[in-house]
Amino acid sequence: MLLYTVKRLIQGIVTVWFIATATFFAMHGVPGDPLMNDKAVKPEIRANLEARYGLDKPIHMQYWIYLKNMASGDFGISFTQQNREVNDIIREHFKVSATLGILAIVFAALGGILWGALTALYRNRAPDIVIMFLVILGISVPGFVFAALGQLSVVEINDWLGFTLFPVAGWGTVQHMIVPSMVLGLGTMAFLTRLMRSSMLEIANSDFIRTARSKGLPVTRILRKHQLRNAILPVITVLGPSIAAITTGGFVVELVFAIPGLGRYFVQAVQQSDYTVIMGTTVFYGAFLVFMVIVVDVIYGFVDPRVRLE
């Protein structure tokens, strides 16, 4: 077990190095650099600017310095936010993205399990049909359309109520968090509802439920003890990868709701060619994803005895 974990961690570190290298060269392959600005500057000033950021060194030196700094956890200083360290930027903005992501996952899981169970219960009757229709919408409408419509509905609801139930944009309080995280979790919720429904129905047909039923166990007990619990298992399996997807996929929601998250910041950094922020963010997210996968795998080894870790 320990050996396996160590092995996976080493692999993870090599993977992160690969991500860092790919990002570095992709970034430096793009012409145009962060030092360009609306007003052209003289070559003399430009040389000084380059020297400040170490861009005057040959590219292999820059790469080496970058790797060295990264190994010590230092991503350097932002080009556009000239007084801020990339580490600070990531710390401050990732907190927001993580909050949004966690909430979205919780909404998705909770909603998915509840709706899924409901549809299985009322299969082919009104609640099932209505929920499954919504699920189809959730799966097939692009996220940014949902986000924009979500914001618009909030405006209309507040207008109609005469007070602010949910803020239309911004971040900080509980009210700020609810609508964006629901919008973000919607796609996953739809997916999980579908999964939950089929998994519930499959288990309803399985041998052990039939056995339980034939033993005369009360139906509610069957549902609680066996069906629901076993149906949730595959849902939880799927949740692992979705966590990563949602945490990195919050760009759209962050843009629409003016949420100061890392995704929105990344898009801005790309537009400004802010090398250090782009590289820092990509490596950070890459490492985060790699780490999450390792954690999920290791935990799975503990939880499910059928999985053998090699």
Next chain:
Amino acid sequence: MAEGTLSWERVQVEREVETVSRPSLSYWQDAWIRLKANRRALISLYLVIALVAFTLLGPFVWTVDPAAQDLDQISVPPGADRTATVVGDYSPWRGVTATATADDGGELAAPVSVSVVDQPTTNSVRLRWDPVPGAGGYRVYRNRYDPEPDGALGLPIAEILNPVNVSFEDRLDLKAETYFYSVVALDGRGRESPNYTTATAGVTRVITAAEAVEKGLIDNESDVQLGDTVEMAFHPLGTDYLGRDMLARLMHGARVSLFIGIVAPFFFVIIGILYGSAAGFMGGRADQVLMRFADFVVALPFLLFMILLRILFNVESGDSGIGPMLVAMVLLSWPAAARLVRGQILQIREEGYIGASRLLGAKTNYLILRHMIPNTMGVILVTLTFAVPSAIFTEAFLSFIGMGVAPPTPSWGSMCNEGLKTMLTTPHELIAPAAFISITVLAFNLLGDGLRDALDARMRATE
């Protein structure tokens, strides 16, 4: 026992046994039967075929140029009134000037006799008024609603800094409706007087004979006379923000969206097959190295790298079309397919029937052709189908953050993004492309479900 002789006699082979088995079905025949039994999948299949026809054949049926701009019909919803009156050519107006009388101090009065000069048309609305004593200039407002009772004057459409100019010609985005124009005087320091005068103008939609010929509405300028009405061009799904035909743009946008959606997965699946089968067949050290590399690529954060590569290829080529997006998507997506194919091949290699086949003397070529490919094809086809919706979404996402295909090439994603801005006033610009994306995504998802059930008995869910 010893004495007994055994007589061996050849048994007659009975050729004419009653056959109870049904004719053996090939894998694909079987799959087709199962797919046909699945109503939803079948409908989706027809939908996909219809979408492809819409994309490929549509432009031959509806031959309107998707790039042709009709600046007289901007953001027109479907079914709007299209009649226009023929008028003479537009000639600039020199306006009216008058010397303002002396200042009597105090608050500036409301301008008097604000009136509309000439016939107000969608080409221009001309206003004039009498000078206000002491005014340093004027501000003209335009509203679609009556400014009374709360004095909401509307859009500040012009600012006249010279008090001798007492007229204004409005040409800003005029529609065939009634406008309320209000004029207020400004003092010498540009401060607005609270007093205003309102005049209304009922604007009629007009077109000049020359424009009508240019737009192909009539053949010759002599066909119509001033005051005649002509029908403007017909747009079944309305027009967009530059007066371009929505239907034509949807058809051409489908080319981009479906192209990205189908071709990108096609390419990365092919690369995946080659790479994965290479790894699967070589095995050992080579397999380890190849798959480790695939793992690295999988670990790259997808959207982040999608953006980076998109810019990289875009700048390099100066071509902001479909190409860069396609390359970026293929480069990042192949490892998943490669892993899948390799896994399948490793698995199938160990199957009993392969061993049996080999025992019977089957050659490697035969094994690959007869067993490996058919048995992996199912999984690959399903992967391909499910990859289409995510590719379409990725294109839409890139359009949303402003990194989609370059104008004027339309794509459903970029049309959606444009439509979002005007969703309150002209929702048709959002609804049509969004509906097409949704239908396509849904059709491919359902088709994928159906294919999965039909192609792989083991993968069949209870659903």
Next chain:
Amino acid sequence: MSDIAEAPSPNVPDGAAGTGLDVRSLGQILYLGGIGVVALGVLLWLLAQWNEGGAGEAVDAATGTITLSLGGEPPQLDSTRGTDAVSFNILGHTMEGLLRYDAENRLVGGVAERWEIGDTTATFHLRREARWSNGEPITAHDFVFSWRKVLDPVNASEYAFILYVLKNAEAINNGEMPVESLEVFAVDDRTLQVHLEQPVPYFDKLVAFATYNPISEAFYESRQGRYAADAEDLLYNGPFTIASWVHGASIRLEKNPLYWDADRIRLNAIDYAYFTTDPNAIINLFKDGKTALAGLVAENLDDALQRRWKIKRFSDGAVFFMEFNHRPERLTRNYHLRKAIQAVNDSPELVYKVIKLPGNLPAASLFPVWLKGVDGYFRQEYPLADPAPDDELGRRHLATAMEELGLSEPPTLVMLIGDSPTAKKQAEYYQNLYKQKLGIDIKIDAQIFKQRLAKMTAGDFDIVAAGWGPDYDDPMTFADLFASWNENNRGRFDDPELDDAVDVARSSSDPKTRMDAMARVQQILFDEAAIVVSYERGSVYVSHPRLKGIVRRAVGTDPDYTGAWIE
């Protein structure tokens, strides 16, 4: 999707799954849901503790606070190095230079109480009451320190050029002279003596620019390279101070009690609670009563009319144009090709049909209407004849151009644009226009900000959609743009006559001579079709009905809330 309908499972007794099961297990689900919702509530509460933020209503008369949205995090609040509009806006509210603009856009004393500007010298007398937010007085040394810092090549200030009028400034910035040789002296703590390279009639307007702001040397050194990195790493001398700064999320300004003219300031706090550039988010926040000012875009004008908002307009001072590439290897170097494109240009159509936003003006001149000339407005004194579009003339020019270039059909040109939706929309319009009128094919090359600049600098385009905003309130801020020596002349337009006119305008102190020279620049640019002007940018906005005294302007802090109050 499920297919249960077609394949009912024989093992589930449908009857049992009917009435009895339904009610009770629905209860189960609700029970589970209830637990989930409670857990969610706890989680939400915990997460809210972990995050910070939250803001009040648009205007709060009780506390004198207004809430606003801002285009983004200010990238650089060190006035010697700042370059962008957001930073300059925050600096405009928290700092003060020698002079400032008042509510009616007149120059008035800031830190300077009196000043005398001669031909090549200027003297500023500083106020005794002017103090930093730590209570220290502002001295002439603070200006000397800051101006030297701007010009110090090591500091690599991108706006250093705006100080080049000071004697020896350019040489210092080029590293040819030590910073101490800058001819700006603190005669005593309250007298600043400035020597200029040559007469600069608009020097008073220059010193109102943020790059000329003072910085306390002792404080700057005490921050050890972190000056302006955070709220406490700045010393303020303006109407407001930064009370809190949550990076990337919000900035809160509060009234500076030590400001010398604090009585003038009627707001207690300005809360920039939202950082966004998304027009929908901006307008929705305003609708919801969360922000006190919102810029409108053409797409939401109808909504604004329906809500009966009072809409105001202003000009932001910038001019947009199509800039040709005049490098020798380019087709656009051909005079007739440029004239052809100029002849079919229809600025009113672009403004009235495509941009559709009041406040924008059709234009033919590089010099916007609000610039002052000798006595009145420059454009009223020196009007530029703006002929109506003439397709026939355009086609004639094109024919000549094709002959000269040896082309058998109209060329394909690359149009470099930014990636904003407006830029794309206009490019699509022009693409169609040139195709329809001249048969010229345009290939649109849409690039994000820095990449577009890189391509502009490298000359990798035929036509680039560009714009120019004023730095100071004098036609010179536009006039020298296309001088052959100007680094911002990305198309490398090179005309000795224009260079000559710019030189005359720069070296003369006589208003008439200067404006005549500017008018020559205006005419040359048009006659040579160096650029084709598209429009002058303006905008419309709405503000909270109780918030009064907001100043919008083309040059200087915009929007300016220093004189605002809540009614």
